[in-house]
Amino acid sequence: MSGAGSVLIAGASEVVTGDATLGRGDLGLIPDGAVVVEGDRIAWVGPASEAPEADRRVDVGGRTVIPGFVDSHSHLVFAGDRAREFTARMAGERYDGGGIGVSVAATRAASDDELRALVAGRIAEIRAGGTTTVEIKSGYGLSVADEERSLRIAREFTEETTFLGAHVVPQALLEERDAYLDLVTGPMLAACAPHARWIDVFCEPHSAHAFTEAESRRVLEAGRAAGLGLRVHGNQLGPGPGVRLAVELEAASVDHCTYLTDDDIDALAGAADTTVATLLPGVEFSTRSPYPDARRLLDAGVSLALASDCNPGTCYTSSMAFVIALAVREMGLTVAEALLAATAGSAMSLRRNDIGIISTGRRADLTVVDAPSHEHLAYRPGMALARVLDLIERAPSG
Ligand code: NIG
Ligand code: FE
Numbered sequence: 001m002s003g004a005g006s007v008l009i010a011g012a013s014e015v016v017t018g019d020a021t022l023g024r025g026d027l028g029l030i031p032d033g034a035v036v037v038e039g040d041r042i043a044w045v046g047p048a049s050e051a052p053e054a055d056r057r058v059d060v061g062g063r064t065v066i067p068g069f070v071d072s073h074s075h076l077v078f079a080g081d082r083a084r085e086f087t088a089r090m091a092g093e094r095y096d097g098g099g100i101g102v103s104v105a106a107t108r109a110a111s112d113d114e115l116r117a118l119v120a121g122r123i124a125e126i127r128a129g130g131t132t133t134v135e136i137k138s139g140y141g142l143s144v145a146d147e148e149r150s151l152r153i154a155r156e157f158t159e160e161t162t163f164l165g166a167h168v169v170p171q172a173l174l175e176e177r178d179a180y181l182d183l184v185t186g187p188m189l190a191a192c193a194p195h196a197r198w199i200d201v202f203c204e205p206h207s208a209h210a211f212t213e214a215e216s217r218r219v220l221e222a223g224r225a226a227g228l229g230l231r232v233h234g235n236q237l238g239p240g241p242g243v244r245l246a247v248e249l250e251a252a253s254v255d256h257c258t259y260l261t262d263d264d265i266d267a268l269a270g271a272a273d274t275t276v277a278t279l280l281p282g283v284e285f286s287t288r289s290p291y292p293d294a295r296r297l298l299d300a301g302v303s304l305a306l307a308s309d310c311n312p313g314t315c316y317t318s319s320m321a322f323v324i325a326l327a328v329r330e331m332g333l334t335v336a337e338a339l340l341a342a343t344a345g346s347a348m349s350l351r352r353n354d355i356g357i358i359s360t361g362r363r364a365d366l367t368v369v370d371a372p373s374h375e376h377l378a379y380r381p382g383m384a385l386a387r388v389l390d391l392i393e394r395a396p397s398g
Pocket of ligand 1: 075097099100103202233236283309311312313314
């Protein structure tokens with residue numbers, strides 16, 4: 001925001017608030033809605049016919065206004081290219097986490113400035129796709145210095161940074177897992193915690209590269225003792241302990257949830273106020289895996305989020321519109337449910353009550369969809385419809 005005064009955002013075919021008390025249905029949809037922004041906050045939202053005066057007016061020309069997407073899971077700090085791994089997978093190879101080592105080698109070889117420029121490019125793509133908040137994990141450094149600088153660089157772009165030293169056991173230490181865990185939970189955690197809000201672990205007994213339940217518990221408990229909030233990569237490659245552990249330790253989020261048992265679903269439903277199940281259907285798409293049954297999770301009362309997992313191995317896209325389209329087409333959600341999961345749901349998974357919903361007092365993180373209704377997000381997959389509403393750009397000069 002450029003400073004002076006309030007801005008009326010007018011000319012919207014609909015405003016999706018995400019707050020059921022403010023409009024129609026769970027979306028809190030206001031046809032012909034308007035929003036007033038003051039500074040970086042929302043000052044008013046309602047029908048355009050009732051909008052108060054403002055100092056300036058921005059007309060969105062019959063488009064749809066939604067809360068900025070919240071992408072609560074990404075791995076943007078990496079160098080190198082793994083397109084060939086994707087091609088091999090499309091030809092039938094299985095994903096087992098082994099390719100992470102390729103990204104680790106390339107990331108370690110990059111200079112700070114190279115890494116920073118790569119992240120900046122990805123952030124530009126993210127904003128161009130309508131996302132206003134993004135969480136960024138480390139995890140392609142796997143040494144004290146490389147994890148620390150990954151998080152230091154990530155912090156230049158977002159407050160939502162996550163220490164993922166326990167992404168995989170680095171190649172050189174494969175025979176010394178305990179030594180690596182001592183490092184992650186000791187000096188690496190100490191160096192990284194000042195730059196991180198969260199700690200995460202790839203809890204996956206189905207991968208020789210990732211971590212067992214006991215190892216994951218150790219990592220999460222150390223992170224919690226260092227003041228970090230907890231997130232878990234769980235149940236990605238097969239049924240496993242990730243969900244159970246996340247719920248037991250009151251993690252904010254357990255992500256992937258591709259393979260769930262009935263007990264996992266019951267546990268998540270019982271923890272709906274604490275632990276969000278974050279689904280990443282771009283990963284199922286890019287690894288040719290079965291999609292989780294989001295419909296069943298929602299019907300069971302589980303709190304759901306959608307995120308991109310943008311990373312060089314299992315999903316190299318940050319398009320939240322694509323994620324929403326997949327959730328609708330492949331996982332049984334309505335467009336409304338998917339949109340809520342990609343905004344309010346992912347805000348909850350980051351334990352944020354200042355984003356994800358358009359209501360008075362929240363951050364003025366607004367996205368415009370170049371369409372007459374939010375349904376076009378899934379109805380027109382692959383089209384670049386969503387973009388962040390940049391009120392600075394639109395300010396008159398002088
Ligand atoms: O979320 N599963 C672990 N980590 C990433 C993939 C990382 C990679 O293959 O580079 C994920 O899918
Ligand atoms: Fe991930």
